[in-house]
Amino acid sequence: MCKFLSWIELPNGELKYISDFELNTRDGQKLRKSLFPLFGSEIVGHGAIKTYFGLTNHAGRDCECANFSDPNNFPDKIVGKIKEGKFSKLGLNGLLLTDLAWEKYEKVAGLAWEEYRKVMGPAWEKYKKVAALAWEEYKKVTGPAWEKYKKVTGPAREEYKKVTDLAREKYKKNKLEIFWELFANPQNRPECWK
Numbered sequence: 001m002c003k004f005l006s007w008i009e010l011p012n013g014e015l016k017y018i019s020d021f022e023l024n025t026r027d028g029q030k031l032r033k034s035l036f037p038l039f040g041s042e043i044v045g046h047g048a049i050k051t052y053f054g055l056t057n058h059a060g061r062d063c064e065c066a067n068f069s070d071p072n073n074f075p076d077k078i079v080g081k082i083k084e085g086k087f088s089k090l091g092l093n094g095l096l097l098t099d100l101a102w103e104k105y106e107k108v109a110g111l112a113w114e115e116y117r118k119v120m121g122p123a124w125e126k127y128k129k130v131a132a133l134a135w136e137e138y139k140k141v142t143g144p145a146w147e148k149y150k151k152v153t154g155p156a157r158e159e160y161k162k163v164t165d166l167a168r169e170k171y172k173k174n175k176l177e178i179f180w181e182l183f184a185n186p187q188n189r190p191e192c193w194k
Helices: 026-034 036-042 046-053 076-083 099-140 144-183
Strands: 006-009 061-064
Touching: 006 046, 026 046, 099 144
Parallel strands: none
Antiparallel strands: 006 061
16 A cells, blocks of 8 residues: 555656646546545555556666655655645645644544434444344344345445445545645745645
8 A cells, every 4th residue: 555645756767746736637537536545545556556547567667756755755746746736636734834733634634534423323233223123123033134134235235335334434534624724824834845
C-alpha cells in the first residue's frame, strides 16, 4: 500500500503522478469508482498511476515519500504542485502546517468526524437490530436458516454499507478540504514550505 505522495519517474526523467487534475478527468472518475472501497489509500499508489497513464509495471522507477519535513525530499515539479494545493483530493500531511494551523485543522476535522459518527451510528444500530432478529431465527433452525439470514440481513447490510460509505467519503472530502484551505495560506505553513 503506497503512501501519500507517490510518483513514477520514467527513464526520460518525466514524472507521472495523480493530482486533482487527473482525478477530475473522465479516466480519473472511472479510476476513482474502480477503487472506491479503497479510495483513500490506493488512489495515490503506483498501481493507480500506472492504470491512469497506461504504463506497464516496469515503465519507470516507483517513488514515494511521506516525509514532508523538507521540500527537498520531493522533485521540484511536485513541490510546486504541493504549494499550489494540487493534491487536495488525495491526502494530507501535518508537516505542511504550523502547529497553530494544525490545531485549527484538528478542531474542525473533529467536528467533521462527529458528523460522520452521527450518520454511521444510527445506520449501524439499524443493521444490528435486523441482524439480531435474523440471528435468533438462525439459531432456531439450522441448515436453510443461514440462507434466510443472509437474505434478510442482505438489504440491511447493503443499506448500512451505502450510508456509511457515503458518510465516510464526505468525511474524507471535508477533512481534505479543511486541511488544504489552511495550507493555501502561506502563514499556516512551516518556513520551508512558504
